[in-house]
Amino acid sequence: MSWDSDRTGNEWAADGPEAGYFPFYLSLMMGAAALYGIGRILFARVHEGEVFVTREQLYRVMQVFVPSFLFCFATQYLGIYVASFILTAGFMIIKVSSKEEAIELVKRAPFSQNGEAVVEIRKLMDLEDFTDMLGDAFTPNEEIRKVKY
Numbered sequence: 001m002s003w004d005s006d007r008t009g010n011e012w013a014a015d016g017p018e019a020g021y022f023p024f025y026l027s028l029m030m031g032a033a034a035l036y037g038i039g040r041i042l043f044a045r046v047h048e049g050e051v052f053v054t055r056e057q058l059y060r061v062m063q064v065f066v067p068s069f070l071f072c073f074a075t076q077y078l079g080i081y082v083a084s085f086i087l088t089a090g091f092m093i094i095k096v097s098s099k100e101e102a103i104e105l106v107k108r109a110p111f112s113q114n115g116e117a118v119v120e121i122r123k124l125m126d127l128e129d130f131t132d133m134l135g136d137a138f139t140p141n142e143e144i145r146k147v148k149y
Contacts, residue, residue, distance in 0.1 A: 002027040 005020030005027065012021065012048040053061075067090055096102045100123045 002031070 002024055005024035008020035009018030010020040010024035011018055067087060071083050071087045074086065079085075094102070094105065096105060099121065106121075
């Protein structure tokens with residue numbers, strides 16, 4: 001990002017900042033933060049048997065990294081608007097065990113006014129949607145069963 005910002009101009013012109021001004025300095029800050037993080041890890045004392053990342057922590061990081069990576073990849077072929085819609089819609093799916101739990105979750109949302117909000121709650125799929133397609137070979141796990149209401 002720094003090199004391309006330098007190509008497009010990263011200085012303050014007479015009429016304001018050039019096109020690469022803010023991206024250039026943003027990339028410098030991101031680079032410095034990355035170097036700090038790498039240096040901190042390299043010079044940290046690692047105790048024997050200490051776990052760097054737990055499976056749950058890695059799973060939570062991957063829940064954000066994988067969609068973000070796919071978003072960047074999809075943007076090249078679908079454009080920014082379609083890829084942004086798909087990314088946003090994918091993050092807006094919330095798993096709950098019942099309709100009542102979904103309603104309580106909406107009441108606590110920051111966008112609701114005095115516990116009131118207009119939100120559409122839909123059941124995306126039923127377990128039977130998969131058994132018709134896969135037949136008797138499909139055995140659902142407990143987590144999928146709990147989602148049914």
